[in-house]
Amino acid sequence: MTTTSISPRIAREDYAAFKTLLPDDPDLPGTFEDWQSSNLRDDAKRVKSGHRIQGVAVGPAEFAEYCRACGRPPSGAMLLAFAVAKAARS
Numbered sequence: 264m265t266t267t268s269i270s271p272r273i274a275r276e277d278y279a280a281f282k283t284l285l286p287d288d289p290d291l292p293g294t295f296e297d298w299q300s301s302n303l304r305d306d307a308k309r310v311k312s313g314h315r316i317q318g319v320a321v322g323p324a325e326f327a328e329y330c331r332a333c334g335r336p337p338s339g340a341m342l343l344a345f346a347v348a349k350a351a352r353s
Contacts, residue, residue: 268314270306271321271346273298280323281342290339319346319353 273281278295285291292298306316321342329345330337 265313265315267317268306268309269343269347269350270302270316270318271342272302272318273321277323281326284323284327284337285339285342288337288339290342317350319350321346321349325349 273295275295278298281291282293292301310316326342326345327337329348330341333341333344335341
């Protein structure tokens with residue numbers, strides 16, 4: 264049985280807004296290109312270990328609202344938690 268791994272997807276045009284929300288998060292490098300490369304490398308490792316990747320588009324406003332509703336500050340962990348919750352609703 265294949266395991267599905269959720270992978271947040273941020274649009275290039277939204278990256279600056281995410282950098283504002285997560286200014287010091289080590290999971291969000293300085294540029295969109297660096298983030299995308301890192302994300303794709305992580306996805307490839309999971310695929311190689313037998314996972315199926317489900318990309319989930321995440322917008323900055325919906326992510327910020329999710330964090331507010333949870334009472335938690337934005338973080339890389341919350342970004343993944345939101346993507347998982349959004350995938351579960353689909």
